[in-house]
Amino acid sequence: MTGIGDGGKRIVLADPRGFCAGVDRAILTVQTILKAADRGAAAGDGGLPPVYVRRQIVHNKHVVEDLAKQGAVFVEELSEVPDEAVAAGVPVVFSAHGVSPTVKGEAAARGMHVVDATCPLVSKVHREVLRFVKEGYEIIYIGHRGHDEAVGVVGEAPDHVHLIEHASDVDGLDFSEDTKLVLLTQTTLSVDETADTIAALKDRFPWIAMPPNSDICYATSNRQAAVKLVAEQSDCVVIVGSANSSNSVRLVEVAQEGLGSRGVAHRVDDAGDLDDSWFDGVQAVGISSGASVPDELVGGVIDALQAMGYTGMHAVETIKENMHFVLPAELRSRR
Numbered sequence: 213m214t215g216i217g218d219g220g221k222r223i224v225l226a227d228p229r230g231f232c233a234g235v236d237r238a239i240l241t242v243q244t245i246l247k248a249a250d251r252g253a254a255a256g257d258g259g260l261p262p263v264y265v266r267r268q269i270v271h272n273k274h275v276v277e278d279l280a281k282q283g284a285v286f287v288e289e290l291s292e293v294p295d296e297a298v299a300a301g302v303p304v305v306f307s308a309h310g311v312s313p314t315v316k317g318e319a320a321a322r323g324m325h326v327v328d329a330t331c332p333l334v335s336k337v338h339r340e341v342l343r344f345v346k347e348g349y350e351i352i353y354i355g356h357r358g359h360d361e362a363v364g365v366v367g368e369a370p371d372h373v374h375l376i377e378h379a380s381d382v383d384g385l386d387f388s389e390d391t392k393l394v395l396l397t398q399t400t401l402s403v404d405e406t407a408d409t410i411a412a413l414k415d416r417f418p419w420i421a422m423p424p425n426s427d428i429c430y431a432t433s434n435r436q437a438a439v440k441l442v443a444e445q446s447d448c449v450v451i452v453g454s455a456n457s458s459n460s461v462r463l464v465e466v467a468q469e470g471l472g473s474r475g476v477a478h479r480v481d482d483a484g485d486l487d488d489s490w491f492d493g494v495q496a497v498g499i500s501s502g503a504s505v506p507d508e509l510v511g512g513v514i515d516a517l518q519a520m521g522y523t524g525m526h527a528v529e530t531i532k533e534n535m536h537f538v539l540p541a542e543l544r545s546r547r
């Protein structure tokens with residue numbers, strides 16, 4: 213822990229926070245295509261956009277707005293990509309959260325030029341589904357119903373992947389002892405809440421197999437561990453992240469658990485969402501951010517708090533991250 217002006221009204225900053233390697237890669241994927249188009253080296257000339265992106269490339273509205281300003285066109289479904297753009301070879305990027313085989317099939321059927329920005333750690337879970345189904349397993353998948361990542365993973369084998377959200381859902385599952393069972397999870401879950409759900413699953417199905425490595429990714433675990441310590445030293449915690457960002461919402465939950473009755477954890481998209489009343493009587497404000505959040509947004513929150521008198525600041529550093537993912541193969545030569 214490094215101390216800068218400890219004591220008095222202060223900020224306790226989580227480290228690590230913000231961008232993970234998967235988000236960094238996904239954003240860089242779109243930026244690389246945009247830059248190439250700018251140089252006239254890619255399809256997109258002739259009035260067509262330089263790139264389409266299916267769904268939010270990462271779950272952060274500022275990132276999406278920024279890329280949209282640079283020319284990226286975001287669509288919810290591939291059907292929104294016009295035939296003339298497909299014919300011209302305009303790239304269509306799949307977001308960091310991954311897609312189901314149905315979406316890949318639709319893109320292939322239309323002959324789309326796909327650039328897949330699925331985080332490699334999400335792709336790993338897709339591969340695990342295929343491997344376990346091939347080996348005759350039924351898969352219990354802990355995830356959030358409707359989240360893009362969960363939809364993509366379940367879509368690999370809808371008849372064999374059984375999605376549950378909480379420990380309370382375990383009672384609704386029914387498998388005989390001769391059913392081979394294995395557990396997989398979404399990458400951005402709460403480590404602690406998932407442990408409770410796993411305990412309930414092991415209790416009900418003692419033969420259930422665990423994956424070789426946890427599917428909850430390094431970035432999710434590291435950010436939760438850091439915010440837990442931050443919350444212990446704070447009277448209030450502010451998490452920067454969008455409402456549809458699973459890992460950001462989990463950080464709010466973890467922070468709230470760490471604060472207990474001493475204070476409240478809030479989520480903001482940016483400094484504009486801060487409410488002065490949250491800080492009445494608060495001496496120490498903890499800050500962290502989700503894996504899809506640019507650090508400038510955290511900087512804006514720090515500036516706003518400093519203007520409110522939180523002039524002391526120290527960082528709680530739990531681990532140094534050095535994870536890096538290379539760009540999708542078709543883009544590597546363009547950088």
Ligand code: SF4
Binds near residue numbers: 334432503
């Ligand atoms: S949070 Fe984890 S799984 Fe999701 S994009 Fe980042 S590194 Fe990949």
